[in-house]
Amino acid sequence: MIQPIRIVQSDYGYQIPFTLEDGNGNAVDLTNSTVVLTVQDSQDPNQTALFTGNLTIDSAPAGTCHYVVASGNFPNPGTFLAQITAAYATEVLTWSGVTIIVDPKLPKSIN
Numbered sequence: 001m002i003q004p005i006r007i008v009q010s011d012y013g014y015q016i017p018f019t020l021e022d023g024n025g026n027a028v029d030l031t032n033s034t035v036v037l038t039v040q041d042s043q044d045p046n047q048t049a050l051f052t053g054n055l056t057i058d059s060a061p062a063g064t065c066h067y068v069v070a071s072g073n074f075p076n077p078g079t080f081l082a083q084i085t086a087a088y089a090t091e092v093l094t095w096s097g098v099t100i101i102v103d104p105k106l107p108k109s110i111n
Contacts, residue, residue, distance in 0.1 A: 004099035009077045015066040018055065018084060020095060027063035028093065033086040037067045039100065042079045050080065077104040
């Protein structure tokens with residue numbers, strides 16, 4: 001994964017692509033898994049998820065997938081923490097430490 005991911009506040013409908021790898025840099029086969037993205041505002045004192053959404057698997061053997069940003073996902077600029085979870089029938093794999101930086105949409109008020 002390329003870190004950090006940069007996006008623009010309130011934009012939606014586009015894809016954020018991911019390639020999921022093991023600790024050795026090998027693609028993780030996503031066949032028969034459900035892949036979910038969970039995002040949290042890094043400044044949230046309650047440490048609650050801002051949103052959770054399913055990822056679409058593009059190539060299961062290559063470990064590639066994407067998330068389509070929905071309206072309302074990133075209403076404010078800032079730094080967000082994310083993790084991706086792939087759930088199989090007998091195991092769950094999690095990729096943590098994903099950083100998403102949301103830049104303010106222009107024009108920006110200086111008040």
